[in-house]
Amino acid sequence: MRGPRDRTAGRGPSNGEELTLHELALLAGGAWRVAETALARMLLDARVEIDRHGMIRVVRPRPRDEVEAVLLAALGPSGTGWLGAPRAAFGTSAPACRLEEDLRGRGLIVGGTTGPDRGRPLLLPTRLAVPLLILLAVGTARGAAAAGAGPGPALLLAALLPLLVAFVLSRFGTPPDLVVPYWRPAARVEPLLAALRTGAPLPPGWRLSPDALAPAGRTTWAAVAAAGVRTLGRHHLTTAFHGAGPRPPRPRRSTAAPRPGAS
Secondary structure (H helix, E strand, O other), rough: EEEOOOOOOOOOOOEEEEOOHHHHHHHHHHHHHHHHHHHHHHHHOOOOEEEOOOEEEEOHHHHHEHHHHHHHHHHOOEEEEHHHHHHHHOOOOOOHHHHHHHHOOOOOOOOEHHHHHHHOOOOOOHHHHHHHHHHHHHHHHHHHHOOOHHHHHHHHHHHHHHHHHHHHHHHOOOOOOOOOOOOEEEEHHHHHHHHHHHHOOOOOEEEEEEEHEEEOOOEEEEHHHHHOHHHHOOOOHHHHHHHHOOOOOOOOOOOOOOOOOOO
């Protein structure tokens, strides 16, 4: 099984800088774009099924590389689940960190930090923190009442103490941001992404790997990585990833009657 990038890209003036499909997706939209593009490719390869509600089912668990392996493993033994599970799993995975570190080392992304330091995990998961804060509020109110405090001060303490504890916990741990990266593409990458989004020729000094140039319906996977799954023109897939939206308008058919004598 291949990693996200197993070879060194040509950096000579004649070859230009080569980017793989996963690298393009990371530069264009962060870790979620990488997961989105990989899942869409598995869908078109008939290896997974995705309905418009965001439910995914594995048909053929055959990952091409580490990125796809992380996405499939996030669905568990049943091979079914919501799209949010594989996307979130990849955002904090080792392949995602390696992709980012490689692009940073080549000077293609700037700013922010790489790897687990960019976001510390919460001290308590939300599903545990909320019930504990509720119990703390109830216990504080009962303790204040037993100490002889009136209803007003007891309720005030019951509200303030959990808020203080929640604030302290939030200062010691912050969840990683999986949607908006803390870094940005380098300035020289922007013309490349703009060309892929508009269908213009590639700027000089860039090359794309075969997996990025592979056809994806009427477009290429490089365009999907740069602009998102909307580029594929599959409304149910766009709805699954980004929610319901207006369908693109269909071209109108001409209903005018032919003029006499027109052949």
